[in-house]
Amino acid sequence: MRTPARAGVLAVAFSAALLTAPAAHATAPGDNGTVKIHDASTGEEQRRNEPHVCTFYLDGFGFDAGQQVDWHIEVWAPTAGTKGETVLSDTLTLDASGHGRTEDLSLPDGHYKLFWNFDGEKGSAKHKVFWTDCEETAAPAAPSGSSSASPSAGAEAAASPSAASSSAAPAAEPAAEATPQGGSGDLAETGNGAPVGLLAGAAAALLAAGGFLLFRRRGSRA
Template sequence: MRTLSRAGVLSAVAAAAFLAAPLAHATAPGDNGTVKIHDATTGEELRKNEPHVCTFYLDAFGFDAAQEVDWHIEAWAPTADVKGETVKSGEITLDADGHGRTDDLSLPDGHYKLFWNFDGENGAAKHKVFWTDCEDEGEPGGGTTSTPSASASVSPSTSASAPASDAASPAASGSPAASPSPQGGTGGDLAETGSGAPVGLLSGLAAALVAAGGYLVVRRRKA
């Protein structure tokens, strides 16, 4: 019985040690954090990785307090012609909670790999592979703005302001306008009177009467 009891205790201790070992390794100081690629519009509190971005930043979680990090980004196949070409680099000191983010970053459209190095890292640097693609990002609303048709700016035709009929204008007919006569007819002919007698004949008779009267006055005075 004692032998079985001791064997059971030893087995339980061994199993607990076996399960605790990976956990202790995972939470070992200096290498217990993670880094994410975030689109510039993503909140830094979100622990998600975004491998397709335009403008972006690096967001770190769960590292040691005040952890100092050196990072660099390399162009990666198929974008890179030569493997290992560093296209951007920097450094950052994380806060008391082991969290921190870089400023917003941008790269030409292509494929890249982030390398995240710090004191106490276990083996290789932490890394993330991602793509940048800004070609398809347009302004809000999209589409093209239509311009007014050229015909819309044409001023109204001059014929629109012209009289409705040229025949209504006296000047258009080519003949002077007739003015009403004192007798109510269509006058304008001063050589005629209401009886139709020529004015010249009446003038001659009047002159003859005046001359005859003058002759009679002179003769009477002589008598």
């Protein structure tokens, strides 16, 4: 009589344990989420992984509400350096939807591995390998010593010679025209406009006429 009763009690207890176990497991933290590497320009809502980035951030999805995350990034082969050396690390508390992201991060060009540890994880941490390569995305630098003037400005200057000539120094004034007397044209004339040569000739003719008259007068007296 006692044996069947004891067996019944054990069966009831075992059934109750089976019914309560799923509920307890559902409330415990889990590792059903995922983490992605995102370029800094990628929106947080995107769930794709980007293994080649320059500036980047870590983006976690689908974890339990409020889970605490401890993450770190290590140097990974073939990048030169000590494998396993931690180069970045921090903590992150996820929001009520199990989502969270870090601030924008940067590392020298190379190969790295992310380790994402959190409360309630089972087994190994979430992890991602990725490359940083900023040289390919950098804009080419302008050559030193290049002129800042635009080609169109040079073309306009060449097309309008008047503009170029207006900026040159004014031409020198032409020299005054020389006259046969050795002076300028203005100095070769008197106040009444008669040439000096004509006046001198008239004076010589008058002097000769006076001399001739004086000579005839003396001859008539003799």
